[in-house]
Amino acid sequence: MNEIILNYIREQLTHGEAVGEITEEDDLLGSGILDSLGMMRLILFLENEFDVSIPPEDMTIENFMTVSHIRTYLKK
Amino acid sequence: MNVKMNQLAFLLGSYGIKKGDRVAILMNRCLESALAVYGIMKAGAVFVPLDPLAPDGRISFLLRDCGIKCLVTTPLQKKGVLRQLGETSMLEAVIGLQVDGVLNSCSWDEVFSIIPGSHKPVNILEQDLAYIMYTSGTTGIPKGIMHTHYSGLSYARLSADLYKVTPDDRVGNHAPLFFDISTFGYFTAPLAGATTVIIKDAYTKLPASLSGLIEEEKLTIWYSVPLALVQLLLHGVLVNRDLSTLRWVLFGGEHFSAKYLASLMAIWPHARFSNVYGPAEVNQCTYFNLETPPGIDHPIPIGQVWGNTEYKILSDDDSVAAPGTAGELVIRSATMMKGYWNNPELSRKSFYRTTDAAGQDQLFYRTGDLVNTDDSGWLILLGRRDSQVKIRGYRVEPDEIEAILKMHPGVQDAVVIATEKHEGEKELLAAVIPMPESNPEQAELLKHCRNILPPYALPQRILVVPAFPRTRSEKIDRRQIKELLSEQTYE
Numbered sequence: 001m002n003e004i005i006l007n008y009i010r011e012q013l014t015h016g017e018a019v020g021e022i023t024e025e026d027d028l029l030g031s032g033i034l035d036s037l038g039m040m041r042l043i044l045f046l047e048n049e050f051d052v053s054i055p056p057e058d059m060t061i062e063n064f065m066t067v068s069h070i071r072t073y074l075k076k
Numbered sequence: 077m078n079v080k081m082n083q084l085a086f087l088l089g090s091y092g093i094k095k096g097d098r099v100a101i102l103m104n105r106c107l108e109s110a111l112a113v114y115g116i117m118k119a120g121a122v123f124v125p126l127d128p129l130a131p132d133g134r135i136s137f138l139l140r141d142c143g144i145k146c147l148v149t150t151p152l153q154k155k156g157v158l159r160q161l162g163e164t165s166m167l168e169a170v171i172g173l174q175v176d177g178v179l180n181s182c183s184w185d186e187v188f189s190i191i192p193g194s195h196k197p198v199n200i201l202e203q204d205l206a207y208i209m210y211t212s213g214t215t216g217i218p219k220g221i222m223h224t225h226y227s228g229l230s231y232a233r234l235s236a237d238l239y240k241v242t243p244d245d246r247v248g249n250h251a252p253l254f255f256d257i258s259t260f261g262y263f264t265a266p267l268a269g270a271t272t273v274i275i276k277d278a279y280t281k282l283p284a285s286l287s288g289l290i291e292e293e294k295l296t297i298w299y300s301v302p303l304a305l306v307q308l309l310l311h312g313v314l315v316n317r318d319l320s321t322l323r324w325v326l327f328g329g330e331h332f333s334a335k336y337l338a339s340l341m342a343i344w345p346h347a348r349f350s351n352v353y354g355p356a357e358v359n360q361c362t363y364f365n366l367e368t369p370p371g372i373d374h375p376i377p378i379g380q381v382w383g384n385t386e387y388k389i390l391s392d393d394d395s396v397a398a399p400g401t402a403g404e405l406v407i408r409s410a411t412m413m414k415g416y417w418n419n420p421e422l423s424r425k426s427f428y429r430t431t432d433a434a435g436q437d438q439l440f441y442r443t444g445d446l447v448n449t450d451d452s453g454w455l456i457l458l459g460r461r462d463s464q465v466k467i468r469g470y471r472v473e474p475d476e477i478e479a480i481l482k483m484h485p486g487v488q489d490a491v492v493i494a495t496e497k498h499e500g501e502k503e504l505l506a507a508v509i510p511m512p513e514s515n516p517e518q519a520e521l522l523k524h525c526r527n528i529l530p531p532y533a534l535p536q537r538i539l540v541v542p543a544f545p546r547t548r549s550e551k552i553d554r555r556q557i558k559e560l561l562s563e564q565t566y567e
Contacts, residue, residue, distance in 0.1 A: 029278035031152060032104060032129045036307070036550070037543050039281040044542065056311040061278045061285045 001050075001074070005067050008045050013038040024067040039064070050074060077111065084115025084148070084171070086192035091146060091169045091180050095120035095198050098142040098208065101253060102126045102135070102149040102157065104277045108172060108184060109253050112148040113207075113262055117225075120198030122205040124220075125254040127548050128152075132159050138210055138218060139166065141418055149173050150184070202226035208417050209256055211356055220417030221256075221356050230410035231359040232263040234383050238363060239297065239324050239350070243269035246293060246321075250275050250300035255549040256356035257329060260299045270297075280304065283312035287319070294321040299352070301550050302332035309340050310512065320346050328352030328360070330551050331457075331475070332376060333482055333489065338369035353378035353457065357426070357441050359411040361385050362455055372483060377454035378447070385409035387455075388440060389447060390428065402448040404461050406440035413441070446473075465494040467502055470532045474504065477525070477533060481508055484524045486516035491544060492535060493558045505561040506535035509543060516540065537561070 002024050010022060013034055028034050034042065042064075043054055052074065063073040093099060099121045101112045109125075116123040124142050126135055139147075139160065146169040149157055154173055161167060161177045169180040171187065206225045210218045235241070241264060249261025249272050265272040273293045279286045287308055290298070298305075305327060308314065325340070325347045332351065341349055354360035364379025381387050388396055389403040397403035406428045415423030428440040446458040459475035466472070474492040481490035488509040497503045510516055518538045525534050545556040 027278075029281050030104070030276060032277065034281065035129070035546070035548075036281045036303075037546055040543055056284055057313045057316065059282050059284045059311060060288075061282055064282060065278065 001071055002067055004049060005042075005046070005070060008049075009033070009042065009067070012045075013042060022067075024071070026067075027065060028067070029061060029065055046070070046074065077114075080111050080188060081114040081118055082192055083187050083190040084111055085118035087171065087182065087187055087190055088116065088119040088121060088146065093119055093121050093146055095200070096205065097121045097146070098124050098144050100124045100126050100139060100142070100144045100147045102128055102147055102153050103172075103253065104128050104150075104152065105249075105252055105274050105280070106150060106276065107274060108148075108150050109274065110262060110272070112172075113253070116148065117200075117206055118198070120200055120204075123207045125207070125209060125252075127252065127254045128156055129548060132156070134218065136160060136165075138220075141218070141220060142208060145169065146171065200225060202229070203414075205414070209254065209356055219419065219422065222414040222417050223359075224414055227359065227411050227413060228259065228263055229267075230384060231259055232267040234411065235260055235264045235360060236268040238382055239326070241265060241268035241270050241297065245270035245296045247272045247297045248275055248290060248293070248295040248299070249273065250280060250298075250304050252549070255329075256359060257299060257301070257549075259359060260326070265297075283307040283310070287312035287314055287317045290319055290322070291317045295319075296321050297324045297326070298322060299326040299328075301329040302327050302336070303330070303546070303550050305340060306333070306336045309336055309343070314343055319344060322347040324348055324350065326350045326352050328354070329549070334370040334372050334374070334376060335482075337366075337376065338372075341366065341369045351376050351378060353455075354407075354411075355441070355443050355445075357413045358407050358409055358443075361387070361407045361409055361411065364454060373479075375456055375479065377450060378457045379454050381407070381409075381455075383410075385411070388428075389449075394428065400449065402446055402458055405443045405445050405447040405455070407443060408438055408440045412439075463494075465502055465504075467494070467504065467532050470530070472504065472533050477504065477506070477529065477535065480525060480528050481506060481521065481538075484516065484521060486511055486514040487521070488512075489544065491552055491554065491557050493554060493561060495558060495562050504533070504535045505558075506538040507541050507544065507557055507561060508538060510540055 047054055099116045101123055103109045113123055149172045151173050167178055170178050171182050172184050174183050175181050202225050204225055205222055206228045207223050208220045210220050247261050247265040247270055251257035261272040279289050349366045351364040352360055353362045362378045362381050364377045370376045386408050388406050391397045391403050426442055428442050430438045444461050446461050447455050450456050459473050463474055477492040478490045481487050488511045490508045492504055492506045494502045494504055521538045545553040547553045
C-alpha cells in the first residue's frame with residue numbers, strides 16, 4: 001500500500017526537482033511536498049484505488065500528515 | 077518577540093547589512109517569519125519574501141534582481157538553500173540554518189543567544205523602502221513591487237481603522253508572506269495590539285483541521301482568498317464547529333462565487349463580510365461590506381475607496397470616462413507602491429500622471445482592471461482590461477461568461493479563456509469544476525449558455541475538470557488552464 005501511494009505522489013503530485021526522494025515518514029503537508037490541490041487529488045486517488053469513502057471530518061492532519069499516517073488511517 | 081527581533085537586527089548589522097540593503101526571507105508559514113520581517117526592518121534593511129516552492133530558477137532570478145547577499149530561513153528549507161548556493165550565488169550569509177559555502181551562517185538558537193552590544197537605532201524615514209514583493213505579471217517576468225514604511229504603515233492604519241481592530245482581536249493569517257494579503261496579519265494586527273495566528277501550511281491543505289484551528293484559537297478576524305473559504309464551506313465540517321467568535325470575514329484577491337458567499341453568510345450570521353479589493357501595488361484601495369447575502373446574478377461590488385485614496389475611471393484614450401461608462405480604474409493613495417524595483421520603464425508605464433499646476437503632478441496607479449459604477453454608486457469590477465477579447469469583431473468579457481456558467485446548478489467554478497485558433501482568429505474555451513455529486517455534460521452546459529449568451533460569446537468547448545491549477549498564491553492559474561485547454565482541442 002505504501003509503495004502505491006508513494007508512487008502516485010512521486011509521479012503525479014510533486015513539484016519535481018523541489019522535492020527529491022520521498023519516504024513514508026516525510027511530512028507531506030508542512031514541507032511543501034503537496035499543495036492544497038495536490039491533497040485533494042491524493043484523497044480522490046485513495047478513494048478510487050482502495051475503494052473507500054473518506055468523509056470530510058476524516059480529512060485531518062492526524063490522518064494525512066505522512067504516508068505512514070495515511071496507511072494507519074485507511075486500515076482503520 | 078521584540079528581544080529576538082533585536083537580536084536578529086544586531087546580527088544583520090554585524091554581517092554588514094546596511095540601511096536599504098535587501099534581505100530575503102525564504103520560509104513557509106511559521107513564527108520565525110514574523111521575527112524576520114521586523115528584525116530586517118529594525119536593521120534598516122528591506123525584506124524580500126520568497127516562495128519556498130517556487131522553481132529554483134525563479135528564486136535565483138529574484139536574488140540576483142535584488143542583489144541579495146543575506147537570506148533568512150529555517151532548517152526546513154535546507155535543500156532549497158543548498159541548491160541556491162550551488163549556483164553562481166551572490167549569497168554571503170544565511171541566517172536560521174547552518175550551512176557551509178557562505179561567509180557567515182548562523183542557526184536560530186545562535187541568534188537567540190546573542191547579547192546585543194550597543195545598538196544604535198537606524199535612522200529610518202517614512203519614504204525609505206520597507207519591503208519588495210514580487211508578482212508574476214501577465215508577461216511572466218517577475219515584477220518587484222516596492223513598498224515604503226509609509227505605504228505599509230498607511231495600509232496598517234487604514235485597515236485597523238476600517239475593521240476596528242482592537243487588542244482583543246485574534247487574526248487568522250492564511251496567506252503566505254510573499255502574498256500581499258499577509259500584510260493584514262503581519263502589519264495591521266501588530267499595530268492594533270491584536271494577536272496574529274500564523275496558520276501553518278498543513279492546516280491550509282485540510283479544511284477540517286483548519287476549521288478546528290479557527291474554533292480552538294477563537295479567531296475573531298479572518299482574511300484569505302475566497303478559495304480557502306469555499307473549501308471550508310464544502311469540506312470543513314462547519315456543522316461540528318463553534319465559530320461564533322468570528323466577527324469579520326475578509327476576502328480578496330479573486331472573485332467570490334455568490335452562491336458560496338451566501339451559504340457562508342447563512343452559516344455565520346454573527347460575522348460581517350467584506351470584499352477587499354486592491355492590487356498588491358496599492359495594498360488595498362476599496363472595500364464593500366455586505367449587509368445582505370449577494371444575489372446570484374449580480375456581481376459583488378468592490379464598493380468604495382477607503383481613506384486617503386482617490387480614483388478615476390479612464391477611457392481607452394486616457395480621458396476621464398463619462399459617468400456611467402466603463403473604463404480602467406486608476407488609484408492614488410497613501411498605500412501606493414513607490415514603483416517596480418530595478419525597472420524604471422515599467423514603473424513609468426504603470427502610472428497615470430495628472431498635472432494640477434506646473435510642478436504639481438499627481439501619480440495614479442493603473443490597475444489594469446475595468447470598472448463601472450452601479451445604480452447605487454458602488455464600484456463594480458468587470459474584469460481585466462487585457463482579458464477583454466474581440467471575437468469576430470464583438471467585444472466579449474470572459475468573466476461574464478464565467479459568471480453565467482457558474483449560475484448552472486451543477487457548476488462549482490468556471491474559467492473562460494480566449495485562444496488564438498488561427499492567425500487573428502480567436503475562440504473561447506471553458507473549463508468547469510462540477511459540484512460534488514454532480515456530473516454536468518458539455519452539451520447541457522452549452523445549452524445553458526445558449527439560453528443566455530449571443531452565439532459569438534459561446535465557448536467552443538467546455539471541459540469538466542476535478543480542480544483548476546492554481547498559482548502559488550492560490551489564484552486560478554489562467555496561463556496553465558489555457559495550455560491545458562489548447563492541448564485538449566488539438567489532440
